[in-house]
Amino acid sequence: MEFKTDRLLIRPFNENDLQDVFHLYNNDAICKYLLHDKWTNENKQEEFHKKLENNVLTKETPLNLAVVSGAEVIGDLAVWYTEMKDTVEIGYTFSQEASGKGYATEAVSSLVKRLFAEYDVHRIQANLDARNEASQKLCERIGMRKEAHFIQDFWSKGEWTDSIVYGMLLSDLD
Template sequence: MELRTPRTLLRPFQPSDFSDTFAFYQRADVCQFLLHDPWTDENAMQMFEEKLQKNNFSANNGLQLAVEFKQQVIGDISIFSTGMPDSVEIGYVFHPVYAGQGFAFETLQAVIDYLFETQKIHRIQAVLDKRNTASEKLCQRIGMRKEGDLKKDFWNKGMWTDTLIYGLLREDFYTT
């Protein structure tokens, strides 16, 4: 599966994407709101192998898409089932060098359109650390609605964190 936007190519990860991907996943500022710590020389290949294996979306297998710009991987889009019929969760990570340039918005619009039109998904959600204000603004910008604001509900990296849940229904996407 491949998706094109005006500036990017979204596609499953390839072995040659390792160094570009490691370049942003080894950064503490990138991983601060994620469920895992920054990649290290010791665990990076194992973490990357998991991305390579998630190359075809199904109810039992999530999809990891490399976001390529000018032959360089600048980000990562995750899509996985919530366990409910025709409902998925999306996640996204971008190299900070490309922040504020519209890449996340552009690629998520394409992914959402693909999920609703091609995969006939009913509902898309994003679950994020409330401290990640950039991610919250992106959810709002792509038309997602805040559905939950959970207080100190998740233990992550030695602390209780607040969780925001954003959602988007197929019918809402095409009327916004």
């Protein structure tokens, strides 16, 4: 899957993206609400290789897409099928430098429209760390609805955290 928005190119990762992606994930603030710790020089090749491999969405394999502005990767979009029929979950990570410019809204909104149109999914959901207010606002901006708030249901990085689930159907798009 490769497509353009008004300002962005969204495409599978390639070998030349390693340094930009390392810059993204070698950051405590960015990784605070992610399931993994920040990347290190020791594990960056192995972690990046997973993103290179995840270049087609199937029932068995997730998809990772680079969000490119100019010549720089500023974000990472992820999509994977859940156990429920025709349901996918999305995740996204953007550089701090990209924050506040509308890039995340543009990229994620375009992604969900393509998932409904090209993959005929029934439902798209996002599961968030409840402390991640920026991610909650993004979900709401693209038309997702807050469906659940679970209290201290997830053990993450040495502490119990709350989770929030957002969801949308095709009918939720304007």
